[in-house]
Amino acid sequence: MIKIEKLHKSYPIGKDSLHVLKGIDLHIKEGEFVSIMGSSGSGKSTLLNIVGLLDGHDEGNYFLNGQLIKDLNEKKAAILRNKFLGFVFQSFNLISYKTALENVALPLYYKGMKRKERLVIALEYLEKVGLKDWANHLPNELSGGQKQRVAIARALVTKPKVVLADEPTGALDSTTTDNVMDLLRDINNEGMTVFVITHEEEVAEQTKRIVRLKDGVIISDEYTKANKTV
């Protein structure tokens, strides 16, 4: 599903440049539940941004669903994101003046679906994350855990191939963290590829494969107990 070969990425800082990713090789198959671990500055967010087509890479090859990602313009990237990817962010990134239902329905709008149809589907997904009763509330009327569940519903609503989660539990307490991780595991059990970035061991342990990143290189890549029990 995701295949990365010798990926390099640097950011210019003034006259110098900061070499963030120094040759990453990673292969994630369909249906995997992978977490990327690493301290801040290890390059894990950069990796996710590149995988999520939110940012470009400098060197190396990236194949998404077998398609080589190269010289994408914003328009093509937008179409691919809408088609293949669902995002869950640490800071939720819900649109503040739209209700939970409208937030969830938004990706379907960009898919070109009719309003009635997309509201029906959006409500289904809200029900799936247990927030059907909150459909007409604005984000600031929801708790952190609820917001993240809305964001997950929004990521799933287009039936993407991969769900990318950037520190999905970073702003949540431990109980809601467990709720969100349970939800992600359920999604994975339905066959969706889930790609989580975290710096919390407890979170990473709930996934099936942990890739550890340090200073822009992969230092370990192993399956967890959770994987073996399935």
Place this chain on the structure above:
Amino acid sequence: MFDLDRWREIFQSINKNKLRSVMSGFTVAFAILLFTLLFGVANGLGNFFKGAFADDAQNSMFVRVWKTSKPYKGLQTGRRVQLKNADYDFVADEYESKIEYQSARIYKNFSIKYKSEASNYNIRAVNPDHQFLEKTIIDEGRYLNERDLKEKSKVIVIGRLVKKDLFGEKPALGKRVNVNGSSFLIIGVFSDEGGDNEERMAYMPVTTAQMMYGNNDYISQINLGYNPNLSTDAAIAFGNKMERDLRKRMDIHPDDQSALSVRNMAEANKFISTVMLALFFIITFIGSGTLIAGIIGISNIMIFVIKERTKEFGIRKALGAKPGSIVAMVVQESVLITTIAGYIGLSLGTYILSLIGNSLEEDYFIKDPSVSPGIVIGATVVLIFSGLIAGYLPAKRAANIKPIVALRAD
């Protein structure tokens, strides 16, 4: 293409960000309000200038005489100058091709009496062409004609208010009135846009007046309408030449304004058109300045708004929004706000102008201030266009920011 969903997005965005929308709308509405008022007031000034001379024909000239103020050819200062029929004929022959209408005028003031009603009125003894020079409007009957002059008929055309004074609501046409002791037949009733004084008077044939009151060939004044095909400058030159010729003919010092002068509407016309041109430039300058200020205002607000929404755009792009759809959304919103706000400003301005109406005519020389539909449509087009530009440029830039950068914005 009409896209209901996009309009829904836009209305939601406007609705949920009322302060922002009202703020940007206010700038535009205010600019257009000022623009409308300014144009309206300028038009009002123009209308006043044009209207001030509407009483008489635009191409009229008057030859007036009084006493000499300069000695000339051995003749003394203070000599009374008298125009005669010969002078009238001289003008008619000499400048035939340059004259459209010509009339002599003798001023009299007599009592006019009908049954028990009587009053004093100004009477002008004139030629038939006078009707066109004074823009006299015949309400009933007819004006004087050449036959009246030839036969020196005792006929009279009375003003609307003279009829009202003497006859009330009863018919006056065909009745006989006593003018200074002689019986005159009323052949017509007229009105005049020059005001009450112009309607409280009467006209009689110039020949009749000359025969009855002094039996001479004197006339008080010669009125002309110059050929409308003459340019303003040619008409002014004609007036000056006639003034010189007449002074020479009547042994008057060439510079003696008091003895004989030609009042030429062409000069007034030239003055008015100069003033109007200056006014037009001033208004265009200030008006476009106001509009530009409004456009810059809305552009500033749009830049701010788009900066504020950068993160939202980042989210939308992460969810699959193409840059074009974001630009289109912002531009449509901006155009919608500017158009609606512009129209509010425009309607408010037009409404205020209609309230002002003619109330400022006396003190401020502003008559019927209004804006033409052309200006209204032009301003609207400018507005829509400026809304387009104001939205497009910053939105285009924001839409091309990488989503990762946009998402980091706060």
